[in-house]
Amino acid sequence: MAPEVIKEEAVTLKCDVYSYGVVLWELLTREIPFADMPLVQVVWAVAECDERPHLPSTFPAGFTALVTQCWELDADARPD
Numbered sequence: 798m799a800p801e802v803i804k805e806e807a808v809t810l811k812c813d814v815y816s817y818g819v820v821l822w823e824l825l826t827r828e829i830p831f832a833d834m835p836l837v838q839v840v841w842a843v844a845e846c847d848e849r850p851h852l853p854s855t856f857p858a859g860f861t862a863l864v865t866q867c868w869e870l871d872a873d874a875r876p877d
Contacts, residue, residue: 801872803844811872818867822850825860 799815802808819830830850831839842848849868852861869875 798840798843799872800844800847800870803840809872811875814867814875814877815872818864819850821860821864821867822852825856826850826853 799812802812866876
């Protein structure tokens with residue numbers, strides 16, 4: 798869930814772009830993001846500490862760049 802959704806701020810299509818980045822990460826890692834953390838801790842980490850799932854060094858550079866852009870804290874900076 799995008800940080801702005803967690804914080805109950807304005808919701809735009811850019812929230813879906815954030816989620817798309819998470820789905821790409823899941824497809825490439827075959828893991829669940831923050832699987833070792835309780836949900837309330839994940840919510841805090843994403844919304845208040847700007848945490849994101851770890852991007853492995855084995856990710857292709859293009860995917861790393863795209864996922865990183867999708868996860869921008871500033872929703873306007875995310876790709877369309």
